[in-house]
Amino acid sequence: MSATTANNVPVVKKSKLGSLERQRLWSVRGSFAALSVFVVIFLIPPFYMIMTSLKSSAEISAQKGNPWIVQNPTLDNFIHLATDASFQRYFLNSVWVTALVVVLSMTIAILAAFSLSRMGFKGATVLSTGVFLTYLVPPSLLFIPLFQIVGSLGLINNTWVLVLLFPTLAVPFCTWIMIGYFNSIPKELDEAALIDGASYPQILILIFIPVALPGIIAATIFAFTVAWGGFLYPLAYLYSSDQATLTVGIVRELIRGDVFAWGMIMAACVMAAAPPVIVYTFLMDYYVAGLTAGATKG
Numbered sequence: 294m295s296a297t298t299a300n301n302v303p304v305v306k307k308s309k310l311g312s313l314e315r316q317r318l319w320s321v322r323g324s325f326a327a328l329s330v331f332v333v334i335f336l337i338p339p340f341y342m343i344m345t346s347l348k349s350s351a352e353i354s355a356q357k358g359n360p361w362i363v364q365n366p367t368l369d370n371f372i373h374l375a376t377d378a379s380f381q382r383y384f385l386n387s388v389w390v391t392a393l394v395v396v397l398s399m400t401i402a403i404l405a406a407f408s409l410s411r412m413g414f415k416g417a418t419v420l421s422t423g424v425f426l427t428y429l430v431p432p433s434l435l436f437i438p439l440f441q442i443v444g445s446l447g448l449i450n451n452t453w454v455l456v457l458l459f460p461t462l463a464v465p466f467c468t469w470i471m472i473g474y475f476n477s478i479p480k481e482l483d484e485a486a487l488i489d490g491a492s493y494p495q496i497l498i499l500i501f502i503p504v505a506l507p508g509i510i511a512a513t514i515f516a517f518t519v520a521w522g523g524f525l526y527p528l529a530y531l532y533s534s535d536q537a538t539l540t541v542g543i544v545r546e547l548i549r550g551d552v553f554a555w556g557m558i559m560a561a562c563v564m565a566a567a568p569p570v571i572v573y574t575f576l577m578d579y580y581v582a583g584l585t586a587g588a589t590k591g
Contacts, residue, residue: 339566346370346560353555370560379534380561383542386452387521387565390538393456394520398463399513405464406471407497411483421472428465435461436529443530450532458526463519467512474508475501510576518569539565 340361345353347366358364374380408414409421439458440449448454478501486496502509527541537545543561547554 342559342562345555346563348556350554350556370556371564374557374561374564379542379546382535383537383539383546384564386537386542387539390452390455390459391517391520394459394463395513395516397456398460398467398516398519399509401460401464402467402471402512402516403497403502403509405468406475407493407501409468410472410475411480411496411501412493421469424465425469428462428469432462432525436525440529449530450536452531452536452538454530455520455523455526455538458530459520459523460516462523463516467516470512470515471505471508474505474511478504514572514576517572521569 344361344363347363347368347370349365349367349369352364405424409417409424439461443449443454443457446457448457482500482504483496486500491499522540523538524540527538528544531537531541534542534545539561543558543565547558547561
């Protein structure tokens with residue numbers, strides 16, 4: 294009887310292992326199937342945008358054939374925009390505004406996160422929560438009171454207003470990301486540095502910034518996305534074409550009443566989407582690492 298029992302034990306273990314493997318296999322297949330559906334759904338708009346950008350105005354107006362296929366591909370829309378002085382001005386406005394916003398936001402976020410996570414003053418935890426809660430306030434609720442503030446400062450219809458306002462959207466989330474990453478760094482590092490006589494600025498510059506580089510890159514990508522893709526604030530505060538950024542300039546320049554230059558609109562959207570796509574393509578691993586920092590210990 295003992296021999297029979299002993300012979301049955303491996304069979305039971307193998308059956309359990311086989312059942313677990315089948316469950317895992319089906320879960321993986323189900324996950325991939327669901328993700329494939331979402332990928333197809335999310336890729337349809339950019340694919341249609343690219344196809345339309347390669348069409349001439351005559352082909353778009355004719356509405357003949359399959360709308361998903363380009364009959365006579367052309368780069369005229371891209372060439373026209375690349376050589377247009379207004380579009381170049383919109384692009385340059387977006388570039389310098391984004392650069393200043395990223396630098397300002399990251400400087401504030403790194404200093405705030407370091408002080409909240411490491412300097413250990415009273416109320417740091419409550420203040421950290423409050424910083425993140427400010428990110429949850431929709432920008433659509435803020436642009437009316439902010440209009441009065443920037444109006445009193447004389448910044449209406451001036452691109453500097455975006456340098457002032459975009460950090461209010463980027464700093465809370467960037468600070469939250471950096472707090473999570475700084476908390477994942479062992480405290481023994483800064484304690485050893487303090488024993489050796491290092492000051493807090495030296496600890497931040499020489500230890501935390503090099504170690505927390507993935508988190509800094511993740512926060513920088515977020516700040517870049519906020520500044521580059523912002524639409525509501527430029528639309529509300531900038532009126533003249535020489536001050537407009539790319540997102541607003543596309544709408545104002547390429548839509549005249551009820552006439553839509555769809556080919557150039559789609560080409561402009563492709564060109565405007567290219568920088569964020571390139572950034573995310575090469576830095577996605579850092580972005581994911583920065584968002585998940587502090588989720589586990591050890």
